[in-house]
Amino acid sequence: xxxxxxxxxxxxxxxVKAVFDDIRATRKTDFINNLWRYLAFDPAxxxxxxxxxxxxxxxxxALDPLTREMIYITASIINGxxxxxxxxxxxxxxxxxxxxxxxxxxxxxxLAAKTNQLATGLQVPVDAVFDRG
Amino acid sequence: xxxxxxxxxxxxxxxVKAVFDDIRATRKTDFINNLWRYLAFDPAxxxxxxxxxxxxxxxxxALDPLTREMIYITASIINGxxxxxxxxxxxxxxxxxxxxxxxxxxxxxxLAAKTNQLATGLQVPVDAVFDRG
Amino acid sequence: xxxxxxxxxxxxxxxVKAVFDDIRATRKTDFINNLWRYLAFDPAxxxxxxxxxxxxxxxxxALDPLTREMIYITASIINGxxxxxxxxxxxxxxxxxxxxxxxxxxxxxxLAAKTNQLATGLQVPVDAVFDRG
Amino acid sequence: xxxxxxxxxxxxxxxVKAVFDDIRATRKTDFINNLWRYLAFDPAxxxxxxxxxxxxxxxxxALDPLTREMIYITASIINGxxxxxxxxxxxxxxxxxxxxxxxxxxxxxxLAAKTNQLATGLQVPVDAVFDRG
Amino acid sequence: xxxxxxxxxxxxxxxVKAVFDDIRATRKTDFINNLWRYLAFDPAxxxxxxxxxxxxxxxxxALDPLTREMIYITASIINGxxxxxxxxxxxxxxxxxxxxxxxxxxxxxxLAAKTNQLATGLQVPVDAVFDRG
Amino acid sequence: xxxxxxxxxxxxxxxVKAVFDDIRATRKTDFINNLWRYLAFDPAxxxxxxxxxxxxxxxxxALDPLTREMIYITASIINGxxxxxxxxxxxxxxxxxxxxxxxxxxxxxxLAAKTNQLATGLQVPVDAVFDRG
Numbered sequence: 177x178x179x180x181x182x183x184x185x186x187x188x189x190x191x192v193k194a195v196f197d198d199i200r201a202t203r204k205t206d207f208i209n210n211l212w213r214y215l216a217f218d219p220a221x222x223x224x225x226x227x228x229x230x231x232x233x234x235x236x237x238a239l240d241p242l243t244r245e246m247i248y249i250t251a252s253i254i255n256g257x258x259x260x261x262x263x264x265x266x267x268x269x270x271x272x273x274x275x276x277x278x279x280x281x282x283x284x285x286x287l288a289a290k291t292n293q294l295a296t297g298l299q300v301p302v303d304a305v306f307d308r309g
Numbered sequence: 310x311x312x313x314x315x316x317x318x319x320x321x322x323x324x325v326k327a328v329f330d331d332i333r334a335t336r337k338t339d340f341i342n343n344l345w346r347y348l349a350f351d352p353a354x355x356x357x358x359x360x361x362x363x364x365x366x367x368x369x370x371a372l373d374p375l376t377r378e379m380i381y382i383t384a385s386i387i388n389g390x391x392x393x394x395x396x397x398x399x400x401x402x403x404x405x406x407x408x409x410x411x412x413x414x415x416x417x418x419x420l421a422a423k424t425n426q427l428a429t430g431l432q433v434p435v436d437a438v439f440d441r442g
Numbered sequence: 443x444x445x446x447x448x449x450x451x452x453x454x455x456x457x458v459k460a461v462f463d464d465i466r467a468t469r470k471t472d473f474i475n476n477l478w479r480y481l482a483f484d485p486a487x488x489x490x491x492x493x494x495x496x497x498x499x500x501x502x503x504a505l506d507p508l509t510r511e512m513i514y515i516t517a518s519i520i521n522g523x524x525x526x527x528x529x530x531x532x533x534x535x536x537x538x539x540x541x542x543x544x545x546x547x548x549x550x551x552x553l554a555a556k557t558n559q560l561a562t563g564l565q566v567p568v569d570a571v572f573d574r575g
Numbered sequence: 576x577x578x579x580x581x582x583x584x585x586x587x588x589x590x591v592k593a594v595f596d597d598i599r600a601t602r603k604t605d606f607i608n609n610l611w612r613y614l615a616f617d618p619a620x621x622x623x624x625x626x627x628x629x630x631x632x633x634x635x636x637a638l639d640p641l642t643r644e645m646i647y648i649t650a651s652i653i654n655g656x657x658x659x660x661x662x663x664x665x666x667x668x669x670x671x672x673x674x675x676x677x678x679x680x681x682x683x684x685x686l687a688a689k690t691n692q693l694a695t696g697l698q699v700p701v702d703a704v705f706d707r708g
Numbered sequence: 709x710x711x712x713x714x715x716x717x718x719x720x721x722x723x724v725k726a727v728f729d730d731i732r733a734t735r736k737t738d739f740i741n742n743l744w745r746y747l748a749f750d751p752a753x754x755x756x757x758x759x760x761x762x763x764x765x766x767x768x769x770a771l772d773p774l775t776r777e778m779i780y781i782t783a784s785i786i787n788g789x790x791x792x793x794x795x796x797x798x799x800x801x802x803x804x805x806x807x808x809x810x811x812x813x814x815x816x817x818x819l820a821a822k823t824n825q826l827a828t829g830l831q832v833p834v835d836a837v838f839d840r841g
Numbered sequence: 842x843x844x845x846x847x848x849x850x851x852x853x854x855x856x857v858k859a860v861f862d863d864i865r866a867t868r869k870t871d872f873i874n875n876l877w878r879y880l881a882f883d884p885a886x887x888x889x890x891x892x893x894x895x896x897x898x899x900x901x902x903a904l905d906p907l908t909r910e911m912i913y914i915t916a917s918i919i920n921g922x923x924x925x926x927x928x929x930x931x932x933x934x935x936x937x938x939x940x941x942x943x944x945x946x947x948x949x950x951x952l953a954a955k956t957n958q959l960a961t962g963l964q965v966p967v968d969a970v971f972d973r974g
Contacts, residue, residue, distance in 0.1 A: 177432060177434075177707075177708055178431055179544075181708070209436050215431070218541065225424065225427065228420055228623075232420045233420070237409075238409040238412075244417055246372075246376065247417045248421045250384055251417070253825055256522040256920075259433045259434070260428055263436070266438075276883070278883075279371075279882070279886045280370050282826055284365060285380065286821075286890075287361055288388070289818075289821035289822050290358070291344065291390075291393060291818070294354075295392040296388075296390050296785050297781075297817060298311055298312055298313055299310060299311045299794065301311060301392070301974065303395070306342075306396055306576065308580045309565075309577035309581060310974050311973055312794060312797040312810075312973060313810070313973055315974060353811070354814065357815075358818075386559055389562060394563065394578060412620045415560055416623075418563060422556050422559045423552035423553065424552070426519055426551050426552050426555045427551075429527065430551060432524060432527060440842040441843055441844060443838065443841050443927065444699060444700060444840055445840060445927060446940070447841070448841060473704070477690065477699050480697045484944035494689075494756075494760075497756070503675075503679050504679045505683075513684065514683055517958075520650055522921040525694040526687065526690060532704075540637065542637040550631060550646045550647055553628065555654060558656035558659050561658040562655075563578065564578055564579055566610050567577060567658070571606070572608075572665045573710065574711060574712055660961065677711075678752070682756075684959075685757075688951075688957070689954050692783075693947055693951050695921060697947070698841075698923060700841065710966060741968050742966055743963075746963045747963070757955070757959065771945050778912060779946055780953045782912050782919075783919055784957055786916055786920060787919060790967060791967050792956060795971055806903065808902075812897075812902050816898070816916070817912065817916050819894065820913045820916035823925060824920040824922035826876070827876055827925055830843055830876075831842060831843045832879045833842075833924070837872070838874075838931045
């Protein structure tokens with residue numbers, strides 16, 4: 177169930193086709209996942225979202241590709257986005273994430289969620305030594 | 310402002326002292342941050358929380374120490390825990406996180422938050438190919 | 443799958459019937475959505491919830507009906523309530539929301555989610571000029 | 576307290592100066608708020624963030640400027656971003672938001688938060704009629 | 709720092725005075741906390757909010773007063789509302805919450821936060837036996 | 842749909858079998874729910890998670906078993922964990938939660954969610970009297 181109707185032939189719109197072509201070329205696959213298919217209801221939103229994903233996730237930078245995916249998965253789990261958890265866990269696995277790394281990432285997320293709530297529940301004041309402002 | 314009164318001499322309790330001693334030995338520093346000082350109001354909660362932090366974060370595993378801290382920071386930002394954002398950003402920096410890595414991590418968190426909301430707003434169905442169940 | 447059993451003939455309870463009748467009269471439709479059907483397991487909770495929805499959403503006020511629905515959808519997306527995202531997107535569309543307005547609302551929600559996380563991650567202090575207290 | 580050190584003379588970096596100049600020109604004010612001042616620690620992140628804020632919030636579109644700000648505030652409240660709540664409430668007021676509109680927006684956010692939790696707690700199934708997929 | 713200006717003499721408005729009088733009578737104290745003082749910027753919002761707090765929290769029902777407060781604190785911690793964590797922890801303590809109960813409640817919240825993230829990260833399917841729908 | 846493949850015969854691993862045996866003995870039932878079945882992909886994560894659940898939820902303490910479950914459900918609702926909402930609502934019902942208690946708990950969660958957002962939206966300052974620090 178979705179809140180927008182999927183377009184029958186999204187690539188009949190040249191702006192959508194250009195984005196889909198770039199996704200296929202960048203990711204070296206014919207597969208276009210549902211996020212892009214549904215975002216196609218608004219070509220401008222599709223274009224700007226893909227441009228940012230490509231810029232942040234697909235270009236060389238200060239972090240390696242697997243670390244990037246694990247940060248993405250962590251955010252997606254806490255934000256509760258089922259689609260994103262699935263798509264980025266698959267992406268991390270394609271980039272080499274082992275079961276042991278997957279389990280350790282989940283253990284850290286679980287521990288962080290616990291200590292986050294403890295610190296918030298106690299309203300622990302931030303130590304002055306942590307300030308950089 | 311906090312919801313529990315800090316203990317005047319927490320280490321007069323031998324259970325608290327044992328945990329604080331282990332924190333100092335494990336982290337090779339005399340500094341005990343406020344989370345531990347406030348958790349000392351309940352020695353059992355202090356003990357179990359520290360035991361888990363030590364097990365998950367301070368022992369060799371499948372992920373390197375800096376990646377672990379970045380996963381912890383990511384969770385803490387989305388969970389909105391000011392104390393934890395400060396303490397784990399400081400820990401990540403102590404483990405070598407550069408400004409460029411910090412900025413890239415934040416860019417990924419921001420992008421994930423955006424696409425998480427887009428996928429949730431559109432209620433995008435999960436592609437069958439992502440299923441491992 | 444739900445956590446309460448739906449009632450077979452909820453309108454056999456006169457309190458439930460009165461609320462359902464008022465929903466039909468207020469919304470000028472015979473359709474009663476599942477939120478009301480499941481809330482019927484506790485007539486008092488059904489009554490107070492509907493009374494508030496009617497007061498806040500169905501009476502003239504300072505905001506027009508479509509703006510109200512977009513605020514409702516925005517909250518529902520960030521709170522991750524699938525049912526509410528669906529029902530209020532349908533309501534907004536019934537009140538005239540176009541695809542262009544839908545896409546623009548989603549773009550703002552995505553941008554806000556990103557800058558919210560950036561400001562939280564950096565722990566940006568609030569400028570004094572913003573204070574009204 | 577922040578997690579990055581503010582730069583002493585951020586505009587000595589020409590990329591930062593170009594963004595700050597564009598903020599001043601676009602918003603017709605000399606005031607640069609703290610989000611931009613702290614994002615200046617990474618000029619690329621500053622540039623991409625401002626470019627998106629300008630594109631989404633400062634250009635004519637399908638929604639009027641005040642509605643946009645109220646959507647932004649709503650997201651910021653639920654995401655718990657204190658800085659963003661302050662800055663966008665001030666922006667909304669500058670664009671004409673009255674106390675009555677402010678109160679009504681808060682009433683809708685509060686009602687949505689309540690019904691979001693009720694629907695989630697009951698795990699209410701989405702009515703088939705809402706599906707557009 | 710707040711987003712609305714506090715009223716100098718809020719009780720000069722008879723609607724505000726009536727609510728404040730009822731708070732004092734119901735809670736048997738002269739103290740009016742800041743939530744009510746700031747909500748006074750909109751008497752209708754103040755009235756409806758207090759009416760609901762009084763109905764849900766101050767009348768006999770199916771749960772005892774301390775259990776109610778612990779449910780309220782739990783929600784407030786996860787929602788990240790600093791004001792509410794403080795005010796309801798104080799209320800719970802006034803109703804007899806011991807340090808041991810406080811610590812146990814926090815341990816449960818921390819454990820729930822952890823298993824919530826594990827189940828979400830793994831996307832664990834709900835067992836059919838749990839369904840009541 | 843899940844992000845890890847379920848193990849065909851999880852109890853062929855003696856560490857998994859030991860945990861499953863302890864779950865059956867502690868809960869006095871042959872039923873092992875899906876959280877444990879999926880956590881079995883990493884025996885160490887399964888062991889530490891079960892050990893904590895057993896310690897916090899299944900041993901005598903300062904709170905009665907039903908209150909513990911209601912705190913767990915409250916956290917799970919706000920964290921949006923569908924699996925946990927289902928499993929802990931079932932557990933609470935098994936421990937005697939009536940429909941009236943269920944409805945009252947949901948009413949408190951809904952009220953808290955509302956006032957949490959109001960206090961956050963207004964950025965209400967914490968009254969000094971609440972501080973224990």
